[in-house]
Amino acid sequence: MPDILIKNTRIYHNNSLQSAEIIIEDGKVTRIGKDLRVSSSDMIIDAGDALTLPAGIDVHVHFREPGMTSKENWYTGSCAAAAGGVTTVIDQPNTVPPTTDRRAFEQKLKLARGKSIVDFGINGGVTGNIEKLEELWKLGITAFGEIFMAESTGGLNINEETLEESLAEIKRLGALATIHAEDEKMRLELEGLLKGDISYEYHSRVRPNACEAIAVQKALELVSKLKVRAHLCHMSTLEATGIIRKEKYLARRENKEPLFTCEVTPHHLFLSTRDWERLRSFGKMNPPLRGSNSIKALVNGINDGTIDMVASDHAPHLESEKDVDIRVAPSGVPGVETLMPLMLAAVRKNILPLSRMIMLTSWNPAKAFGLDRKSKGRLEVGFDADLIIVNPRELRPIKAEFLHSKAGWTPFEGMEGVFPEYTLSRGEVIWIEESINAKPGRGNFLEGRGERSEEDEEDLEETGETQD
Numbered sequence: 002m003p004d005i006l007i008k009n010t011r012i013y014h015n016n017s018l019q020s021a022e023i024i025i026e027d028g029k030v031t032r033i034g035k036d037l038r039v040s041s042s043d044m045i046i047d048a049g050d051a052l053t054l055p056a057g058i059d060v061h062v063h064f065r066e067p068g069m070t071s072k073e074n075w076y077t078g079s080c081a082a083a084a085g086g087v088t089t090v091i092d093q094p095n096t097v098p099p100t101t102d103r104r105a106f107e108q109k110l111k112l113a114r115g116k117s118i119v120d121f122g123i124n125g126g127v128t129g130n131i132e133k134l135e136e137l138w139k140l141g142i143t144a145f146g147e148i149f150m151a152e153s154t155g156g157l158n159i160n161e162e163t164l165e166e167s168l169a170e171i172k173r174l175g176a177l178a179t180i181h182a183e184d185e186k187m188r189l190e191l192e193g194l195l196k197g198d199i200s201y202e203y204h205s206r207v208r209p210n211a212c213e214a215i216a217v218q219k220a221l222e223l224v225s226k227l228k229v230r231a232h233l234c235h236m237s238t239l240e241a242t243g244i245i246r247k248e249k250y251l252a253r254r255e256n257k258e259p260l261f262t263c264e265v266t267p268h269h270l271f272l273s274t275r276d277w278e279r280l281r282s283f284g285k286m287n288p289p290l291r292g293s294n295s296i297k298a299l300v301n302g303i304n305d306g307t308i309d310m311v312a313s314d315h316a317p318h319l320e321s322e323k324d325v326d327i328r329v330a331p332s333g334v335p336g337v338e339t340l341m342p343l344m345l346a347a348v349r350k351n352i353l354p355l356s357r358m359i360m361l362t363s364w365n366p367a368k369a370f371g372l373d374r375k376s377k378g379r380l381e382v383g384f385d386a387d388l389i390i391v392n393p394r395e396l397r398p399i400k401a402e403f404l405h406s407k408a409g410w411t412p413f414e415g416m417e418g419v420f421p422e423y424t425l426s427r428g429e430v431i432w433i434e435e436s437i438n439a440k441p442g443r444g445n446f447l448e449g450r451g452e453r454s455e456e457d458e459e460d461l462e463e464t465g466e467t468q469d
């Protein structure tokens with residue numbers, strides 16, 4: 002593997018931006034300093050005073066393969082990630098077949114290994130398949146979920162009883178549960194009441210703020226009852242932010258780390274119910290577009306530590322599928338390629354400080370999903386050289402024609418983003434001069450903590466140890 006010297010760059014270190022040089026050997030950052038001497042370096046990148054930052058870790062993508070490859074596949078999805086400065090993704094289980102047993106997991110793993118150009122984890126589905134959860138965990142899934150408390154793409158939602166039983170099993174395994182929190186009863190009731198409503202905003206009304214708040218409350222009650230580690234996906238409301246802030250405060254008051262983390266998506270931060278007119282059915286996603294009060298609360302939440310990370314919920318659907326009646330259109334918007342550009346643009350616009358943006362996109366997701374074990378999430382000696390080089394002053398309009406997802410459109414069309422000039426994954430330059438520079442299949446599978454090789458199992462049997 003070539004060694005790389007990045008010179009003439011600035012990094013965020015000790016609470017400030019500092020000039021630095023970075024040496025990368027065997028895929029890892031091995032030295033950070035000034036005027037570093039290298040006898041021979043295979044490649045020198047002159048960053049021209051641009052910033053070098055940790056690349057993004059997107060813990061919530063739907064790459065659609067197997068089964069829905071007209072919308073996306075592991076190659077196109079991972080190219081979109083790389084071009085947007087994301088070098089690690091975690092894929093969701095609502096594919097066809099859903100990732101709910103060994104066979105489906107192995108099928109997805111093989112496809113991803115053959116095609117992904119970025120490193121990846123795979124989540125295991127929870128659909129009432131309680132007897133399969135242990136085998137999925139041992140196969141190396143990153144986490145369970147997203148566990149659907151309400152209907153969304155794929156129809157994998159489960160009822161409250163099954164949710165509780167599944168969470169108890171996930172606790173027994175010592176694994177992490179990720180939860181799509183919306184209240185299905187309320188949604189169904191409102192769907193009946195709003196039968197005559199044919200406006201686009203209907204979708205925001207049928208899944209109102211309370212629909213999320215009720216489910217978040219329920220989920221957190223189960224988390225504290227069962228003491229299971231959990232992660233709340235795509236938080237979108239003022240109410241949920243309030244509940245989470247309070248629960249975290251109560252935990253910390255007792256000197257405990259909260260048992261849960263949460264994420265917010267760029268579409269809930271930067272789009273609102275005002276965009277229904279522009280986006281029409283293209284603005285349909287779960288949870289739905291929200292009003293300005295929620296957006297303000299989410300911005301406060303990302304700044305004060307209530308929200309732990311941003312994730313894209315990259316949910317590609319084709320234009321032809323979206324450009325139909327609001328009730329018929331599938332829910333979800335693409336976003337893996339615009340996650341980092343939009344967050345960097347938000348830093349540029351003083352919506353949040355750069356230090357916080359780095360935490361939200363790299364270290365916090367790495368910690369919460371156990372990827373720190375895999376040397377992910379920091380620009381530091383010893384960590385994987387998963388890096389982006391960006392010029393934060395270069396705001397550019399987002400245009401679907403330059404994006405890599407098969408979706409072919411973006412809800413952020415025309416909005417400003419800061420795109421990476423280079424993306425490095427384990428020291429390999431995979432995005433440079435607006436082009437992908439990577440072979441399909443170079444991405445590594447990042448197996449989860451439950452992964453046990455057959456040898457491990459035999460060792461355990463011999464020593465008579467059992468798993469806790």
Ligand SMILES: NC(=O)N[C@@H](CC(=O)O)C(=O)O
Pocket residue numbers: 063095147153154181285286287288314316317332333334
């Ligand atoms: N967010 C969405 O509206 N859709 C997601 C599923 C999900 O995350 O709920 C999808 O897979 O299409």
Ligand SMILES: [Zn+2]
Pocket residue numbers: 147153181234235287288
């Ligand atoms: Zn979801």
Ligand SMILES: [Zn+2]
Pocket residue numbers: 061063093147314316
């Ligand atoms: Zn999702």
